[in-house]
Amino acid sequence: MARPGSEHPTKLELEILKILWEESPLPVREVRAKLESEANRPLAHSSVITTLNIMYDKGLLRRRKAGKSFLFSPKVEKDQIAGGIMGDLLSRLFDGSPSAMMLNLLETTDINSRELAELRKLITRKAKEQS
Template identity: 30%
Template sequence: MRRLGELEAEIMDRLWTWGHPATVREIVDDLNRTRPVAYTTVMTVADILHTKGMLRREKSGRAWLYDPICSRESYTAALMRDALGENPNPSGALVRLVEQMSPDEVAALRRALRAAGSRSER
């Protein structure tokens, strides 16, 4: 999975955070609180995200409502999986990653590994 561009990531972040479908107008209005961005630019990027399979859209009156197809966690996991798959030494990359993690992150990883292990034992 390809990493999102800056505006793509900002749009997805808002939709993931909000947890409900939104129109381009809602996204533009929120983005414009921190930086100017044109409606047509956001509309184009939302359409690109739809074409890439990141957003679903449904007509609501004259506007489209956009909603993420995958969760933030699923997107992040796919990026990490791709990065490991591209590395000729995935074990070494995992060791380096864990070395850079905080104790809380390591604890979360341990919990995730236990949870995944218990699911695979079923």
């Protein structure tokens, strides 16, 4: 029995989206070349075509005919995808607690002083918005 489709992009789909968020529209051959060079992910041309078409069917990409090939571009924004994945992680792993999620992140990663300053600014802004 086939595995049900994921509501979030797969690892390969995310790699493709990252490429297309940086530069688009791109034909299959350029997406494949960037997967090999930037993501160190060698794939057959047919595998890339199949994945791009699946992403199109899922509503993640746009495509338009250009000569004999298609040009692909993202249909979704990075923030939209990140929000969905983060929301899923928040609910499934941290029982909906943003503070538990942030505390885990702070405890398990190396954050430099510049990033901490940015977090303080965001927290201050959010606190003011709720006052």
